[in-house]
Amino acid sequence: MKLANYVYGQWVEGGGEGIALLDPVNGEHLVSVSSEGVDVGRALSFARDSGGTALRALGYEARAGLLGKIAEVLTANRDAYYDISLRNSGSTAGDIAFDVDGAIFTLKAYARAGKALGDARLLKEGGRVALAKTDAFQGQHFLTPLSGVAVFINAFNFPAWGLWEKAAPALLAGVPVLVKPATPTAWLTQRMVADVVAAGILPPGALNIVCGSARDLLDHVGECDVVSFTGSADTAARIRTHPAVVARAVRVNVEADSVNSAILGPDAQPGSAEFDLAVKEIVRELTVKAGQKCTAIRRIFAPAAVARALADAVAARLAGMTVGNPRSEGVRVGPLVSKAQQAAAFEGLARLRQDAELVFGGGEGFVPVDADPAVSAFVQPTLLFCDKGLAAQHVHDVEVFGPVATVLPYADTAEVIALARRGGGSLVASVYSADAGFLAELVPGIAELHGRVMVVDAAIGGQHTGHGNVMPTCLHGGPGRAGGGEELGGLRALAMYHRRYVVQGGPGLLDALSAGAADAALLGA
Missing domain, CATH: 3.40.309.10 (Aldehyde Dehydrogenase; Chain A, domain 2)
Known part of the structure; x- marks a missing residue:
């Protein structure tokens, strides 16, 4: 069986024989993966235009509700994930719980925390800044969700938790996700994405997966995207110095080697x-x-x-x-x-x-x-x-x-x-x-x-x-x-998927723009 990729709102099977995923105990060929023929540029565009637009039409609390529903779907399919983890990762029951149950726990935590932000669609940071002798001209800082894609290039050791610990804050922020799981253990990640897609919880383009080679993925990242990588320092250096990443000042978050x-x-x-x-x-x-x-x-x-x-x-x-x-x-x-x-x-x-x-x-x-x-x-x-x-x-x-x-x-x-x-x-x-x-x-x-x-x-x-x-x-x-990166930390993780800016103008304008905004101080609560 060859695992399909989920891109531009549809399942796409990669070409060729693909790369075999094996049982590390007995060497059995389990499934194969291939990204050959997948148009990753189109996948990112669809995620931005369709998934991102639909997510940002919702408030934080509504998006938190989506995370809760994802956790319910994953819980219902837990036995299947345990079987895949045993076969593809050679995990003991305790190891599987560490990964699968940890993923579900993290989703539930963000589902609860996101409710504190209410129905707002942006964050107001700090008080007004006086810019003139009178109150006629002031400044107000805001945080707005990015209009790009959260691109996850993940490690092999946590195919469940590695996806959802990153995806939970990204989706809560209103940013769609494209995950490229590590090939040797991609089966569990792909199955989880398939279950969430089948449940119809998220809008098309909000959750995407490419299995196998990343190919030219980084060639297509843009100024409003985020690339989050977990793996070796050598690969991290290549990501940070990729021409498109450098030219467009793409935000990169890295978790690398650690003794x-x-x-x-x-x-x-x-x-x-x-x-x-x-x-x-x-x-x-x-x-x-x-x-x-x-x-x-x-x-x-x-x-x-x-x-x-x-x-x-x-x-x-x-x-x-x-x-x-x-x-x-x-x-x-x-x-x-x-x-x-x-x-x-x-x-x-x-x-x-x-x-x-x-x-x-x-x-x-x-x-x-x-x-x-x-x-x-x-x-x-x-x-x-x-x-x-x-x-x-x-x-x-x-x-x-x-x-x-x-x-x-x-x-x-x-x-x-x-x-x-x-x-x-x-x-x-x-x-x-x-x-x-x-x-x-x-x-x-x-x-x-x-x-x-x-x-x-x-x-x-x-x-x-x-x-x-x-x-x-x-x-x-x-x-x-x-790696120099930061993930999780409660709602602090949302800062990675927002852009800070300041508006300078009159108090009436700032009042209007601030109406309904959540307090950014909640990110550190």
């Missing part, structure tokens, strides 16, 4: 609640989705006196994690999504081992449960130990996109700040400490280079949402090598 950190404070001694909480979270980040998360822990910093004890505790728990075919009873960790990703992980692991020693895993003699290593894409959860600190050549730069992390000891707060910053910008760091003095120095010291800092102590315990769990109400993104 995220877990940091134990000096009080997190073996036997303490903070130590145990760190061990539990590190193991979870190594095993959920087989470490295939942009937010997963890659570097683990611990006081020198306890670093070895921490590594041993993590290794002991990893030893109890069964790795293999998710269809088999007792399996806790599934495969990577493809043989290509497996090969990339092994290559990265070899580079890390130039800096570090093996504590657990590494793949020697490893045989997954109920799977043929020759055709499957498994990587054994692996823990390394590196005592080279800032002198390490690869640990701070190489992100193995799989179940691999490295423990590094530190001497004092200044050193761990320097080590965390050496990653060059990350999506998230989690800190396990109740030491007020340590936290007062550490958090400001690393905040500049992290999009999110999660601090956990005994009082919080297991109530935290997780190092790698992205909440729709909080910022997702990071500076530097993490």
Whole structure:
């Protein structure tokens, strides 16, 4: 079966044999995708003219209602998504919930939040600005929805959540969506789009999908479009420097590489609640989705006196994690999504081992449960130990996109700040400490280079949402090598899909233009 593309209000099957999507456990050919023959320029024009116009004819609250209906459709088809995720991504039940249920949860969150904006169709920002000696001439800032398309070029690891965490704020803003999912796992994204299209919830052109090669997609983006990319820093650089993107100053949002950190404070001694909480979270980040998360822990910093004890505790728990075919009873960790990703992980692991020693895993003699290593894409959860600190050549730069992390000891707060910053910008760091003095120095010291800092102590315990769990109400993104982008953060995400402008004129005109506008301050509420 070849998956069709949904463009210009119709399903279009791409030409040729297409690219095969495989089961990463047994290598079975599942479906194929092709964008050959799809006129992506026409697709973008139709989305702008038809989908965008119809969406912006509605107010924010009405569009929020559409998101709620989408969530209902996805919930009704949840079992089908679980089956596709198992077959195409090799996901365990927990991994699938992380992706599929996370997508539904995010849609519901934006459906609720959007109601606060009422029936307005634009946002008024701040008060009037006096521009003359009297009130005769003033200025008022506004935010208006973009008339372009939100173009999503997505990663393979979250085919459900990766679409809807971006689409929810875009559609709420009144901007139509065209998604180009990563090819290896495009089946789930395409099925979700097909279900929403079949339900007739959105106007034609509001939701579009192109599967397979992006081809000349970027050649056709315009001044009012937004390109949002999740993936490698190299691809992000090519997007940012694409001639059409540069010439038209197209807005680009990027989430790229990230060597995220877990940091134990000096009080997190073996036997303490903070130590145990760190061990539990590190193991979870190594095993959920087989470490295939942009937010997963890659570097683990611990006081020198306890670093070895921490590594041993993590290794002991990893030893109890069964790795293999998710269809088999007792399996806790599934495969990577493809043989290509497996090969990339092994290559990265070899580079890390130039800096570090093996504590657990590494793949020697490893045989997954109920799977043929020759055709499957498994990587054994692996823990390394590196005592080279800032002198390490690869640990701070190489992100193995799989179940691999490295423990590094530190001497004092200044050193761990320097080590965390050496990653060059990350999506998230989690800190396990109740030491007020340590936290007062550490958090400001690393905040500049992290999009999110999660601090956990005994009082919080297991109530935290997780190092790698992205909440729709909080910022997702990071500076530097993490891409410099921002997503989610509640209604703050709508700013990406609006254009700020100021109108200068008389108070009567400004009153008329402001009538019915929602307060932009709600975006930060």
